[in-house]
Amino acid sequence: MKSAFIILLAALPFAAAAQTTQAELLRRGELTGTRPSARSQARQTAPRPANTASDPVQQHLLQTDVNLAQASADQLPSLYERFIATTRDERRQWTYPQWDAAGQVLARLNQRYEQVRTTLPLEERLRVRSFQGEFHTLRGARQVKDKLD
Template sequence: MKSFPLILATSLLSISAAVAQQKPATTTTTTTRPSASSTATAVERDLRIFADWVSDKVSRTADDIARETPKVAEEFDRQSRRIDKAVDSLTVEGKREYSIQKKRYSAWSARQDSLDRAARQPETAQQSQDRLLGEKVVLGRARATELPDLYARFIETTRTQRRNWTATDWSNASAVLSRLNARYDQVREQLPLEERVRIRSWQGEFRTLEKARDVKGVMAE
């Protein structure tokens, strides 16, 4: 026959086991926070969007972008602020790319401001000529040997700046070319055939670029 203490201990153990089975399991609630990797992915996506946006804007002409300038500046501020908040999550390459894109936009924006100021203060004929030729020249007294270099400067300026030219800029450039051509007709016999061929080529290139600009304007309308 079992002793009373043993029976009591056995009963207590049974009661404890029953209570443990009935006690509901404790649940732990955790708060999910964005991981560093998800933040990095988001800011990298924002950087790609920003880079595409900058490329689109800097490739457009002054005429196309002039009426949108205030909105463009606001959009730049919005996108850059968004990236700035998580810029530390970018890789070294990402930070470098972000810096490059901001510099591209800054240079483009400064150029737009310069063009706007120029539009408010139209160039004189002499100023246009000086800008297109890269120096002050009295074309009526230019030597024959100077003309190939003057034509070369003129066409190089046209190639590099024409995408931002207005109708007035094209008109001014055409007038400068006419003055160059007038002097060329006076002294061309003093030039070797090779130089005359080069000058004829540059004359034709300008007219081709000018016509291409006119065609683009008609299609835009």
């Protein structure tokens, strides 16, 4: 019991370094569900490249060929579910560039979610938020594990 406490205590600096601030997540487009600031609304009015389904990483992670810019609100919870299922299955073999690519796919999912979230029932919004949180937890756990190794 005492040795487990010592290990946890030793891991605290690494866990703190792995934490990402809410502002940083908002800047990267990985945290949604909050009210958009004036700055983020200004970014939304700027022209964006279309979220085409030609991205092979996106196709693999979502297990389907879908244009996220045109995905309906009722499609999003199942897309998030497929995304997190693939992440759970493959995370142990992923390198940092693969985690970054998955983070970019999540950011695209989150962009569409932000546009249509008000049309989803509360239960579905909670499911989506839990999937978003799980991804960041898995990513952070991987970073801590690599620091400890």
